[in-house]
Amino acid sequence: MPGVNSGLIVAAVDDTDASRRALDWAAREARLLRRRLRVVHAFDWPLRQRVPHSARGFDLDEFALDDYARRVVHEAVDRVRKREPEVEVDALHVVGAVAPTLLQQSEGAHLIVAGSRGLSGVRAVVLGSVGLQLAALAECPAVIVPDRETGAPTGRVVVGVDGSPAALAAADRAFAAADARRATLRAVAVAGRSSHGVFAAMEAPEVLNDPERAAALAEARRRLSESLAGLRERHPDVHVEEEVLTGHPAEVLIAESHYADLVVVGSRGRGGFTGMLLGSVSQTLLTHTYCPVMVVHARKR
Incomplete structure (x- = not known):
């Protein structure tokens, strides 16, 4: 209703x-x-x-x-x-x-x-x-x-993607936002072991050996590609950049916000974006972002 x-x-x-x-x-x-x-x-x-x-x-x-x-x-x-x-x-x-x-x-x-x-x-x-x-x-x-002067529009919308339901909902909204603005959509995933803990958002970035890093990057790329496939078809005019990065999720997105008109994140996630809006990561991102941040929840069943 x-x-x-x-x-x-x-x-x-x-x-x-x-x-x-x-x-x-x-x-x-x-x-x-x-x-x-x-x-x-x-x-x-x-x-x-x-x-x-x-x-x-x-x-x-x-x-x-x-x-x-x-x-x-x-x-x-x-x-x-x-x-x-x-x-x-x-x-x-x-x-x-x-x-x-x-x-x-x-x-x-x-x-x-x-x-x-x-x-x-x-x-x-x-x-x-x-x-x-x-x-x-x-x-x-x-x-x-954010309460700060913003520069000229960048023509870029950034979305954090990790394959979770909330991140998929965020990607849906990000595609629509990019389509409406005729902007480039930059879809970012953070490589690392999946963590489902309550305090996952507060965990330090992992130090991975070479085989683990290669596996984490490959898994992140797979999740990213699968998450975007259907949305690409629904928004064929949106130019998409896919990027897999390593580091702390909040720091990654803050850095991305320097060159974006909007950052879109899911309210909860797994892997690189687990618990994005719970605890320290959320406050860091929302306090230090250089552009507006949209928080999207997973669709209710």
């Missing part, structure tokens, strides 16, 4: 520069994909030290939280209409728990987008609980946009 937000791109907004960067990315994506955009501001009543800059100077007893939230979403909608006038946009503001509100909005959505740093409800979204919950629990792919 379709979700209540079927087809929407949802952007979490507040009054920070990080949020505005994410909003601009979401608006461009909505234009590119010809999808409706919804801006959502969720704000739980802050303690005095958490009051956003724009609210300072008000007497907290007289501070109208609802009025503040209305202003945030009004400014967000106005920004979208000025920058991407062809995008259909609406707004929602909710006074309540931030993560549950955003997770609810992800139900049936095409994407949910948030900035990597911020104040108010979505402050420090990557490093704090809200961002981790979006990455781990959103019903749709979650895109985290």
Whole structure:
């Protein structure tokens, strides 16, 4: 059954520069994909030290939280209409728990987008609980946009592939993203022994002897080729680069993000990308990426 937000791109907004960067990315994506955009501001009543800059100077007893939230979403909608006038946009503001509100909005959505740093409800979204919950629990792919200036478009989408269900779902989304952008898809696998442990994402890169390294590289190439075969047929116009690398998965993808418009990863994996968004690897990748990161979950059966 379709979700209540079927087809929407949802952007979490507040009054920070990080949020505005994410909003601009979401608006461009909505234009590119010809999808409706919804801006959502969720704000739980802050303690005095958490009051956003724009609210300072008000007497907290007289501070109208609802009025503040209305202003945030009004400014967000106005920004979208000025920058991407062809995008259909609406707004929602909710006074309540931030993560549950955003997770609810992800139900049936095409994407949910948030900035990597911020104040108010979505402050420090990557490093704090809200961002981790979006990455781990959103019903749709979650895109985290870094709070940094980006250069000119590179015409490249990068996807981490290891043969796991989540990585296959990520590859599906990455092909679609590359197709929509008329970009090159760079599919990357990390060679190494498969590890299924809870703390696999925190393991150091393996030191392999020559026979082990050759076998690991061959296995990674096989998984990569098999993972992409059907998707190549569905997206014949997408130019694909396949690359098998060695090293730590987070470091590999961070390096790739220097030269990409988007990095796409599965929420869980095996081998080189095991537990990609659990624990230290996820925080390293999402904190240090040079381009937006899309986190995709395996399809539910």
